[in-house]
Amino acid sequence: MEALAVRLSGLDAHVDGALRVIMFYDTLMRRRVDLPALARASAGLAECVAGVRLHGTGRTIRCAPDGAEAAGPPSPASSSAPVTLDEEEIGTVWLERPGPPVPLDEVLLDRLAIAAAAVAERYGPERTTMADPALVELVISPGTDEAARTRALRLLGFAADLPVQVVAVRSRLPLDRVGGLICPARPVKAAPLGDVGVLLATTVDRAAFPAGVHAGIGAAGGPDRSWEQARTALRFTTTRRPVVHHGELGALALLAQVPRDTARTNADVAAVARVAAVPEDLATLEAYCATGSLRRAADLLHLHHSSVARRLDQIARTLGVELTEPHGLLRATLALTTWRLLGD
Known part of the structure; x- marks a missing residue:
């Protein structure tokens, strides 16, 4: 030198x-x-x-x-x-x-x-998982023109011919650790965006998400559309179902489009909010709606089925529906899902 x-x-x-x-x-x-x-x-x-x-x-x-x-x-x-x-x-x-x-x-x-x-x-970009949030936002924003989106993806290390999936994450773990687990051998980038973490990945191993992480996964394809789907899917996650792919929601995704005020004033949703005031009753309703069976709900809750039956009788009176009937179970499930989406 x-x-x-x-x-x-x-x-x-x-x-x-x-x-x-x-x-x-x-x-x-x-x-x-x-x-x-x-x-x-x-x-x-x-x-x-x-x-x-x-x-x-x-x-x-x-x-x-x-x-x-x-x-x-x-x-x-x-x-x-x-x-x-x-x-x-x-x-x-x-x-x-x-x-x-x-x-x-x-x-x-x-x-x-x-x-x-x-x-x-x-x-090319260094082999790091964390990326500039502004560059990631450019990729997932619906207002970005395709030429700028393509340049941003290239700078992040994604080839033009590779589909990119977007994952919306809520996690106390570092985003780069989560990204490395779900996509260990192919390009993955992570960045915080407001109160949600964003992962861009060419493949997503949903079984690799660590415990405690809630994640919504969008379909591969346009990153802006995938981001919209990922955010919607994240809203449907629960403790029992922490990882949700948007494609699995089907018609349930339509519930995310219901205005909050309309959802909050619905009689069934308001009744679920009253049930939720008692944590044990909420857990019982969630288990029963997830399984559709008193005995399987009892197994999930580690309770005797007679104890669960007594709780369900009280919950049914609060909801004003017959939970043992298919129509009543459907109403309760939709109301419970809508109440969760409110995030109150």
Whole structure:
């Protein structure tokens, strides 16, 4: 690297200095260095901290002039430049110079940005699961044009010919751990979006979701449509059924479109809300609606069937339906499902 050991302080601010900076980065690119090497070389050249960040990975690289990782919190950038690829901004490069920018900083950052884009295109995104939430949101948003969606998917590491499934997740576990479990050998990216986690995956092993995770899975295909389906499916998850695929809902998915005020004032739904005030009664109703059998409900609840029968008699009076009749069981199941969707 001796041939690269130049410093901006030793260059003039005119044509000769700019040409030497350009030659410096041309040499780095010919050597096919990676992003950390780019940041180290740039920090040495600039004699201050240099940083690189690609949106697709969310990783930030900051190097000090001595080549070591920059210590402490980042200082305000004295100057910065966007990293662009195919007219899409995919990252940022910057300098943290203690004083004002020097005349050749603009040239340095311009060449560093070009070199970083070349590295991103050559090597693709790093093998990390967590991704920039803004890039993931661009993929799943219904307002994104297809060209921008395709570019975003490519930056996240998904080939154009691979279908992508979207999973909506509620979990106390780290999203990258969940993503690695459900799609261990193929591309998967994760990001938080509001109070819901988003997973983009080429395959989903629903049996691999860890305990305590609630997940709604959308169909493969358009990520925006898959995201809408995944959010709907997530609303139907329960403790007994923590993972729901939208395709399994069938006509039940229509319940998610019922206005909240309309659902809340329905007599059957209001009756379920009264039942839910007693946790034991709610658990009994859920078990009976899930099994359609008094004895199987008793097995789920680990109770004697006579105890469950007494509870069901009281619940039936509260609901005003005959739970042993198919019509009554259907009404109770629909009302219970609608009450859950309210999330009150």
